[in-house]
Amino acid sequence: MxxxxxxxxxxxxxxxxxxxxxxxxxxxxxxxxxxxxxxxxxxxxxxxxxxxxxxxxxxxxxxxxxxxxxxxxxxxxxxxxxxxxxxxxxxxxxxxxxxxxxxxxxxxxxxxxxxxxxxxxxxxxxxxxxxxxxxxxxxxxxxxxxxxxxxxxxxxxxxxxxxxxxxxxxxxxxxxxxxxxxxxxxxxxxxxxxxxxxxxxxxxxxGTGSVAVANESGAKEIVQTWVKKLAGHYNFHGEEGTPYFVRVANSFGMFPTRNFESGFFEEYEKISSKILQEKHFVSKNPCMFCPVGCRRISTVREGKYAGTTVGGPEYETIGLLGGSCGVADMNAIIYAAYLCDTLGLDTIST
Structure with a gap:
């Protein structure tokens, strides 16, 4: 080899x-x-x-x-x-x-x-x-x-x-x-x-080894080209993370709502990326070597779930534990996501 x-x-x-x-x-x-x-x-x-x-x-x-x-x-x-x-x-x-x-x-x-x-x-x-x-x-x-x-x-x-x-x-x-x-x-x-x-x-x-690349400089040049393109078109993804798509999906009538009885959640603003940023944001937590950096850490700061901290929650988690269940409370969504994470349950299927 x-x-x-x-x-x-x-x-x-x-x-x-x-x-x-x-x-x-x-x-x-x-x-x-x-x-x-x-x-x-x-x-x-x-x-x-x-x-x-x-x-x-x-x-x-x-x-x-x-x-x-x-x-x-x-x-x-x-x-x-x-x-x-x-x-x-x-x-x-x-x-x-x-x-x-x-x-x-x-x-x-x-x-x-x-x-x-x-x-x-x-x-x-x-x-x-x-x-x-x-x-x-x-x-x-x-x-x-x-x-x-x-x-x-x-x-x-x-x-x-x-x-x-x-x-x-x-x-x-x-x-x-x-x-x-x-x-x-x-x-x-x-x-x-x-x-x-x-x-x-x-x-x-x-592991402490390394992985050889046939043309390292050429590979880096290609990657840098695409990173620049990503930076120009996907700033929203890095700034708001995947929860950005809550309002996008809702505007197109595609947001999971009450077990998919509807695609429009009237209270979507309560579980939007704006609320997550303003009230729950702790820090960004980007994947290694990723220039987009959509992943973040969120926490609950008040109420009965105060102190609960999770990775995300991502769009899918907000959609399925939130809108699909008729839940318009980001504190509750974060706590439910935490329970799923620590028990080892998929938040979408749950």
Whole structure:
């Protein structure tokens, strides 16, 4: 694989049933054909998981995948993908998430992690460069996501980035999500429930390597060109975040309202980006290497939910926990989002 740039050429395979770990070389032709992420994941799932295998079967695969730009430091290159068979639909699922896990997985030397089997007790998977372990997590099982992340980090490496499930995933709720670094969720489809079906509480990752780029100066030049274009056209996204689309969707009659009975929410101004900025904004929290910076941290400053702090809430969360439920109280939406985040529930499906 030395002639290839961007990819590391290694699939980290973990069998939880037999507690076996293997590092398989990836076919360069397959990488060129399917690139990475959901493309590579779809191919592997098709090859290795037959139609008769149920989502909660130990034979179902759970994959965490990167792409060739991950780990390079190029703009907007930090999202990674989970691919598995969905417990909600029984078919292929890819769920994408921001954060640092994918970046450091590449720096550790792997393009993806492929997990099969079911542990006989709760476990974590720890990937610290070449050092890969299946560790006992019985004492963390039942813990809410935020607390579990801190415990896993303290027991592996303080620099580690953690993707974990909460009680919802442990109980195999079919719309359970995976949370990374408190603010990033792999939501739709039930990836968290597949974690739970395998008795897998968390994956912790840290890497200290690098990713080669064939033409680093050329790649940076292309990225800088697009960053300038983004800056000229998407300032609103960075200034207001995805909640900007509350008033846009509402103006077009497309905003989720009372379980989609309507597309227009009369009280939308109470849950708009303006209210979020004026009353709840704490700080921006942009994804690594992202020039847009739409993500932010919000808090409740008064009332019975005072002190509740969350990443977001994003447009989808406001729409589904707010307008779709007939809720025009941003304090309540933030608190509901917090409950979902710490329990490990997808805010859209909930």
């Amino acid at each position: 030395s002639e290839m740039q961007g990819w590391k050429g290694v699939n980290l395979r973990i069998d939880l049933t037999g507690r076996r770990i293997a590092k398989d070389r990836l076919d360069p032709q397959r990488l060129r054909m399917y690139v990475g992420g959901k493309g590579l994941g779809a191919r592997i799932l098709y090859d290795e998981v037959g139609p008769d295998i149920e989502p909660f079967s130990p034979q179902n695969l759970l994959m965490l995948l990167t792409g060739p730009l991950q780990g390079t430091g190029l703009a907007t290159s930090t999202r990674y993908a989970f691919v598995t068979k969905s417990p909600e639909t029984g078919i292929y699922l890819d769920s994408h998430v921001s954060g640092h896990v994918g970046h450091f997985l590449k720096l550790a030397g792997y393009d993806l992690i492929t997990i099969r089997g079911k542990a006989d007790r709760p476990v974590n998977v720890s990937v610290l460069d070449e050092d890969v372990e299946i560790r006992d997590a019985s004492h963390i099982w039942g813990k809410p996501v935020f607390e579990a992340e801190e415990i896993v980090r303290s027991e592996t490496d303080k620099r580690a980035k953690v993707a974990a499930i909460g009680p919802a995933g442990e109980r195999m709720v079919k719309f359970a999500c995976v949370t990374s670094e408190r603010v990033a969720q792999a939501g739709r489809g039930g990836v968290g429930a597949v974690f739970g079906s395998k008795n897998l509480k968390a994956v912790a990752v840290h």
